[in-house]
Amino acid sequence: MIRRSTLAALCTAPALLGAALGATTAPATAATRTATLVGSLQSELGCPGDWQPECAATALQPVAGSDGLYRATFDVPAGSYALKVAIDGSWAENYGAGGAPGGADIPLTAPGGPITFTYDDTTHLLTDDLPDPLLTGSAAHWLDAATIAWHLPPAGAGATYRLHSAPDGGIQVRDGQVVGGTATTLTATGTALPADLAARFPHLAGDVVLRLPAGAAARARELLRGQLLVSATDASGTVTAATAVQVPGV
Numbered sequence: 001m002i003r004r005s006t007l008a009a010l011c012t013a014p015a016l017l018g019a020a021l022g023a024t025t026a027p028a029t030a031a032t033r034t035a036t037l038v039g040s041l042q043s044e045l046g047c048p049g050d051w052q053p054e055c056a057a058t059a060l061q062p063v064a065g066s067d068g069l070y071r072a073t074f075d076v077p078a079g080s081y082a083l084k085v086a087i088d089g090s091w092a093e094n095y096g097a098g099g100a101p102g103g104a105d106i107p108l109t110a111p112g113g114p115i116t117f118t119y120d121d122t123t124h125l126l127t128d129d130l131p132d133p134l135l136t137g138s139a140a141h142w143l144d145a146a147t148i149a150w151h152l153p154p155a156g157a158g159a160t161y162r163l164h165s166a167p168d169g170g171i172q173v174r175d176g177q178v179v180g181g182t183a184t185t186l187t188a189t190g191t192a193l194p195a196d197l198a199a200r201f202p203h204l205a206g207d208v209v210l211r212l213p214a215g216a217a218a219r220a221r222e223l224l225r226g227q228l229l230v231s232a233t234d235a236s237g238t239v240t241a242a243t244a245v246q247v248p249g250v
Contacts, residue, residue: 041079098138152241
């Protein structure tokens with residue numbers, strides 16, 4: 001004969017077991033967003049082909065302690081490539097030049113060797129740690145109407161910085177000079193961004209800060225409609241570096 005207390009325990013046991021099992025099989029929380037480096041270099045980095053947002057071989061990893069930042073280092077063979085960032089393994093959400101949704105391909109000239117890529121899911125900008133060769137990439141960032149940041153070591157005494165603009169394009173660097181467009185002289189103020197911009201763009205800390213004159217700042221929207229280039233010129237008048245401009249803040 002089974003005692004009533006024993007029967008109650010037997011009836012309760014399956015419920016307790018089910019609860020325990022339920023605790024281990026509860027639905028998972030929503031998956032973290034993923035970011036993948038996509039482009040014409042993927043087949044060089046272990047993917048079956050290029051432009052494959054689902055390929056895990058070129059996934060960027062979340063940076064511990066920095067919400068919204070993703071980073072990875074890849075050994076990229078020498079060559080010229082085009083890149084974008086795809087979110088959650090598909091083309092439904094992707095970002096190109098200047099952090100624009102579905103924007104233009106981001107050019108990359110690789111010297112051969114390791115390159116660290118960083119994607120910021122707040123600004124949607126993809127950056128790398130390559131030094132900036134003359135007229136390559138989009139290393140200058142127009143942050144507000146009057147401020148441009150450029151990832152470039154400070155030039156020597158007598159250096160001049162300029163913003164070049166052309167509504168219909170056609171700006172080139174030829175024989176150490178910028179040809180085409182209209183030039184606006186910028187004022188270098190060191191490498192410390194104003195506090196509000198430093199909070200919005202922490203990944204640009206240490207960049208050279210360039211200020212536009214009041215007249216040019218007032219015309220920012222007009223200037224943004226055409227080709228933009230920032231140049232650094234040494235004391236002899238020779239262009240030592242030039243880059244296209246990203247526009248995350250204006």
